[in-house]
Structures are given as C-alpha cells and as structure tokens.
Amino acid sequence: MEVKIVEVGLRDGLQNEAVILPTDAKKILVKKLIAAGVRDIEVTSFVHPKWVPQLADAEQLASELPSNAAVVYRALVPNRQGLARALETKVDEFAVFMSASEAHNRKNINKSIAETYPVLEEVTKLAKQQGKKVRGYVSTVFGCPYEGDVDISQVAKICERLFAMGVYEISLGDTIGVATPNDVKKVLKALLSQFPAETLAGHFHDTRGTGLVNAYVALELGITTLDTSFGGMGGCPYAPGAAGNLATEDLVYTLERMGVKTGIDLERLCDVSLTAQRILGKALPSKVLKSYVGSKKRKS
Amino acid sequence: MEVKIVEVGLRDGLQNEAVILPTDAKKILVKKLIAAGVRDIEVTSFVHPKWVPQLADAEQLASELPSNAAVVYRALVPNRQGLARALETKVDEFAVFMSASEAHNRKNINKSIAETYPVLEEVTKLAKQQGKKVRGYVSTVFGCPYEGDVDISQVAKICERLFAMGVYEISLGDTIGVATPNDVKKVLKALLSQFPAETLAGHFHDTRGTGLVNAYVALELGITTLDTSFGGMGGCPYAPGAAGNLATEDLVYTLERMGVKTGIDLERLCDVSLTAQRILGKALPSKVLKSYVGSKKRKS
Numbered sequence: 001m002e003v004k005i006v007e008v009g010l011r012d013g014l015q016n017e018a019v020i021l022p023t024d025a026k027k028i029l030v031k032k033l034i035a036a037g038v039r040d041i042e043v044t045s046f047v048h049p050k051w052v053p054q055l056a057d058a059e060q061l062a063s064e065l066p067s068n069a070a071v072v073y074r075a076l077v078p079n080r081q082g083l084a085r086a087l088e089t090k091v092d093e094f095a096v097f098m099s100a101s102e103a104h105n106r107k108n109i110n111k112s113i114a115e116t117y118p119v120l121e122e123v124t125k126l127a128k129q130q131g132k133k134v135r136g137y138v139s140t141v142f143g144c145p146y147e148g149d150v151d152i153s154q155v156a157k158i159c160e161r162l163f164a165m166g167v168y169e170i171s172l173g174d175t176i177g178v179a180t181p182n183d184v185k186k187v188l189k190a191l192l193s194q195f196p197a198e199t200l201a202g203h204f205h206d207t208r209g210t211g212l213v214n215a216y217v218a219l220e221l222g223i224t225t226l227d228t229s230f231g232g233m234g235g236c237p238y239a240p241g242a243a244g245n246l247a248t249e250d251l252v253y254t255l256e257r258m259g260v261k262t263g264i265d266l267e268r269l270c271d272v273s274l275t276a277q278r279i280l281g282k283a284l285p286s287k288v289l290k291s292y293v294g295s296k297k298r299k300s
Numbered sequence: 301m302e303v304k305i306v307e308v309g310l311r312d313g314l315q316n317e318a319v320i321l322p323t324d325a326k327k328i329l330v331k332k333l334i335a336a337g338v339r340d341i342e343v344t345s346f347v348h349p350k351w352v353p354q355l356a357d358a359e360q361l362a363s364e365l366p367s368n369a370a371v372v373y374r375a376l377v378p379n380r381q382g383l384a385r386a387l388e389t390k391v392d393e394f395a396v397f398m399s400a401s402e403a404h405n406r407k408n409i410n411k412s413i414a415e416t417y418p419v420l421e422e423v424t425k426l427a428k429q430q431g432k433k434v435r436g437y438v439s440t441v442f443g444c445p446y447e448g449d450v451d452i453s454q455v456a457k458i459c460e461r462l463f464a465m466g467v468y469e470i471s472l473g474d475t476i477g478v479a480t481p482n483d484v485k486k487v488l489k490a491l492l493s494q495f496p497a498e499t500l501a502g503h504f505h506d507t508r509g510t511g512l513v514n515a516y517v518a519l520e521l522g523i524t525t526l527d528t529s530f531g532g533m534g535g536c537p538y539a540p541g542a543a544g545n546l547a548t549e550d551l552v553y554t555l556e557r558m559g560v561k562t563g564i565d566l567e568r569l570c571d572v573s574l575t576a577q578r579i580l581g582k583a584l585p586s587k588v589l590k591s592y593v594g595s596k597k598r599k600s
Contacts, residue, residue: 121468183557208585209553209586217516238594239590241593242594257480259482283559291477297540
C-alpha cells in the first residue's frame with residue numbers, strides 16, 4: 001500500500017498563521033521539504049492579496065520555485081484572474097475550491113453555491129485547455145461553523161458537479177476539525193458508493209485532536225491521498241490558538257511504522273518544521289516534532 | 301456501548317510534571333473532576349517519596365479526599381509497605397505495576413521481572429484479604445526505551461501471572477507512546493485470544509500523537525476501559541517536552557460525538573484543565589482544550 005501525502009502547510013498552514021513569512025523563507029522551506037522527500041507541495045493560493053496577506057507573494061514565490069521534475073507544485077485558483085496569474089508561474093497543478101455549506105461558502109468566497117459553480121467550471125476548463133490537472137476542494141464537509149451539520153446528499157451533489165467539470169480528485173475538508181471516526185465512515189461510505197476511492201482525498205484538521213484517527217479511518221476505507229501540514233502548522237479562524245491541519249510528521253510516523261511507504265524522511269521533515277518554528281517564533285503543534293526535539297535534548 | 305474512563309492525571313500526569321502541586325490544589329482538582337462527572341480517579345502512588353516527589357503527599361491527599369460513594373479512588377502500591385500506608389486512607393482500589401521489558405522494569409522498580417512477581421503477589425493477596433480490588437499495570441507493552449520491540453509472548457506471560465495472582469484487570473501501557481494501530485491490533489488480538497476483553501484496559505501515551513487512534517482501535521477490538529489524563533497532562537521522561545497521556549478531553553469529545561456515553565461533561569472537564577494550567581503555569585496539550593479556549597476567546 002502506498003499513501004500520497006499532499007503537503008499543504010505553505011498554503012493552508014500559513015494562511016492561518018498571524019506571521020507573514022518573507023518569500024525567501026518560504027523558498028527555503030520548499031527546498032527543505034523536497035530534501036525530506038515531499039513530492040506534492042501546495043505552495044500558495046492565487047486569491048486576491050487583500051483577502052490572504054500571508055500569501056500575497058503568490059506570483060513571486062511560484063515563479064522562483066526550484067525546478068524539479070519529481071515534484072508537483074500545486075496552487076489554489078479562485079477564478080480566471082487567479083488562474084491567469086498562476087499560469088505564468090512554475091505551478092504544475094491547480095485546485096478550485098468551494099464549501100459544502102451555503103453560509104461558509106458565502107463567508108469564504110462571497111457567492112452562493114449556485115453562483116460558484118460557473119466560476120469553477122470556467123477555471124477548470126481553461127486550466128485543462130492548458131494541459132493542467134485540476135483538483136477540487138470541498139470545505140465544511142463534516143460540519144460548518146455557521147450551519148452545524150452538513151447534509152451528505154449536498155456534499156455528494158457538489159462532488160458530482162465538480163467531477164462533471166473535469167476535476168480529477170476531490171479533497172474532502174473537515175475545515176473546523178469536528179469529525180470523529182463515525183462521521184468519516186458515514187460520509188465516505190456514501191461518497192464511495194458513487195465515486196472511486198482514488199478520486200477522493202481526506203483533508204482533516206486537528207482542531208480537536210481527531211486528525212490522525214480520521215485519516216486512519218479514511219485509509220481503512222480505501223482512501224490513499226491525505227492532505228497534511230508540516231509541524232501541524234495553521235490554526236482555526238473559529239477558535240484562535242487551536243491546532244491546524246493534521247501534522248505531516250504525525251501521519252508519516254504512523255504510516256511508516258505501519259509499513260506504509262511515504263517516501264518522506266521523518267528526521268529531515270522535523271528539521272523543516274524546526275526551521276518554520278524559528279521563523280514564526282512559536283512552537284508548532286506536531287507531537288512527533290515535540291518528541292523528536294525532546295529526545296534530541298535528552299541525548300545532548 | 302459504554303466506555304469506562306480511568307482518570308490518571310493526578311498520578312501518571314503529575315509524576316511527569318516538573319512542578320510539585322500542593323495537596324490543597326490536588327484536592328480542588330479532585331473536586332472539580334467529580335463535578336465534571338469523572339467517577340474513576342487514580343489519585344496518587346504510594347511509592348517512596350524520594351522516587352516521586354510530586355506524589356510525596358500520598359497519605360495526606362488520600363486521607364482528605366471528599367467522601368463520595370459514586371467515586372472510585374485508586375492508587376498505585378509498589379509493595380506491602382506502600383499498601384499498608386494506602387490502607388489507612390480513603391483509597392478504594394489499588395494497582396500493582398511492572399514492565400513488560402526487563403530493562404525498563406529494572407530502571408523503574410530496581411528488580412528483575414522474576415524478582416517482581418512475589419512482591420506483587422504479596423500485595424495483591426493482602427489487598428484482597430482487606431476486600432479491595434487490585435488492578436495490574438504492565439508498562440512498555442508496545443515498546444521499551446531501552447530494548448525497543450517487546451515480545452508479545454512475554455506480555456502474555458506477565459498477564460497470565462498477574463491474573464493468577466488475582467488482579468481483576470490489566471492496563472496495557474504504551475509507556476513511551478510508540479504504538480500505531482497495527483501494533484495495537486497485533487498485541488490485543490494475541491491477548492484477546494487468551495483473556496476476556498473486559499479484563500483488559502488501554503493506557504496510551506500521546507508522545508507521537510497516536511493516543512486517540514490507538515484508543516479507537518482498542519475500542520473496535522472490544523476494549524471498554526481506557527486510561528486518560530485531563531488536559532493530556534504529563535510528559536515522557538525519555539523525551540522532555542513531549543506530550544503526556546491521551547487527553548481525557550480529546551477522548552470524551554470523540555466518544556460523545558460517536559454516541560458513546562462517558563458520563564463526563566466536556567465543558568466542566570475543560571475547566572478542570574484550565575485550573576491545572578494556572579497552577580502549573582503552562583499550557584496543557586489537549587487539543588479539545590485549546591479549541592474550547594479559542595472558541596471562548598472568539599466569542600468574548
């Protein structure tokens with residue numbers, strides 16, 4: 001069994017951190033991630049800089065990425081303007097995004113779900129015309145900060161629309177980290193009755209410490225692509241101080257010990273997060289990282 | 301389905317914290333835990349005070365516990381001297397302990413495994429003569445900081461000996477938090493072929509973030525007793541700064557959302573941990589706790 005880890009720390013992680021990283025610091029982190037064996041790196045989002053100042057350097061960063069045929073650089077594109085900017089850079093693959101709940105979609109992209117479809121459809125079509133693959137992100141699949149529970153049939157309908165547009169994979173986001181194993185089972189079993197496992201990815205936030213168990217349940221159900229963030233970087237805009245994405249380190253440790261190859265060197269990955277900690281001036285939540293730092297302290 | 305949560309924060313948590321809590325502070329925490337609905341509370345250990353100064357007030361604390369027929373107070377007893385001290389207090393139930401690995405047993409209790417058996421046998425016999433139940437703890441079941449992997453047949457042999465002495469339940473400790481789901485499955489499947497599920501408990505440290513997923517796997521295999529620590533208090537002597545036990549909050553959140561009743565009120569439990577944070581002067585690792593604090597901050 002092989003698991004594809006999509007490293008989203010530089011996008012989903014950083015956009016939820018208070019500190020704005022200089023482009024050069026991001027480039028150092030990209031290089032270190034590659035040296036650690038990470039091959040799928042979501043580097044930024046081409047949203048308007050005023051919405052996400054942490055990613056305002058999208059063009060510069062994405063233009064100055066180290067060339068490496070083995071690495072897939074990914075970026076979010078909200079609309080045709082964003083796509084046009086992204087197409088001028090070294091980004092290999094794009095992602096469109098929307099929410100499963102009406103209220104979160106409006107807060108996040110200022111449109112109703114119905115108004116969002118044609119925008120994503122246009123982006124997907126244009127990107128594919130350029131020979132680029134497009135991923136779809138669906139947020140709030142397991143719960144919405146405004147609406148609470150989200151109807152699975154609504155999620156399924158959105159997935160249908162996105163696949164019909166031509167996205168090759170949909171990442172199912174537990175945006176606020178409320179899901180537990182039963183939620184993951186319920187949603188995935190419903191979606192897997194319609195869509196093949198290889199077209200779905202799990203994106204679990206660790207707000208309540210359930211990221212790893214949810215990833216495990218997804219793997220048990222046949223999902224083999226998971227989104228994580230080095231150091232567990234990020235946070236939750238709905239609970240300041242809470243944890244961010246599932247930490248890449250915690251997933252890699254677990255998978256490798258279970259005999260699942262990830263291609264990622266855990267020590268080198270921890271060193272990426274240590275660098276990020278120094279730049280951000282704060283401890284990152286990954287527990288494997290803390291344990292790594294602690295065991296080094298003890299030895300020295 | 302019901303799950304019994306054994307709250308070990310005041311013993312396993314505190315013995316791994318640098319700060320020594322005054323007895324009065326511990327008594328406040330006990331009262332608050334009871335108010336939150338916690339019913340099984342391991343309050344201390346009657347080891348010699350010089351080994352664990354954090355628990356040097358064992359007699360005083362255990363004598364001054366609030367009387368409550370619904371609550372089971374538990375304490376560790378290393379030998380007949382410890383038991384004699386404990387029998388003078390309000391402790392309802394005792395626990396004997398040893399390690400599954402020879403090296404950890406020697407480091408921890410300064411005896412070989414063979415030399416340990418008669419000591420535990422004597423304690424168990426004497427406690428039972430007083431009408432007290434005795435639990436057994438086996439440490440390093442899933443890995444030893446000195447020996448690495450631990451043979452499952454060795455664990456099974458120790459369990460056999462402990463059950464033969466008269467312990468009613470054995471808590472299987474992932475003392476250094478190395479286990480992943482496959483380890484838990486392998487060990488538990490082997491033990492469950494010999495011993496009924498209701499005689500085994502899971503004690504998972506969250507050193508590498510795997511506490512919750514391991515608890516989940518144990519529950520799936522029929523284990524219904526789990527040891528946790530409020531706030532995730534504690535740490536790992538082999539990796540200073542690393543996380544402690546699986547946090548009670550994180551387990552309670554997950555179980556309750558999955559429809560499993562724990563009898564514990566999550567908000568009140570978080571308030572216990574907030575009190576502990578103030579007394580200890582440090583943030584505790586529970587992610588549910590951080591999310592609770594964050595959502596309160598956002599509202600205020």
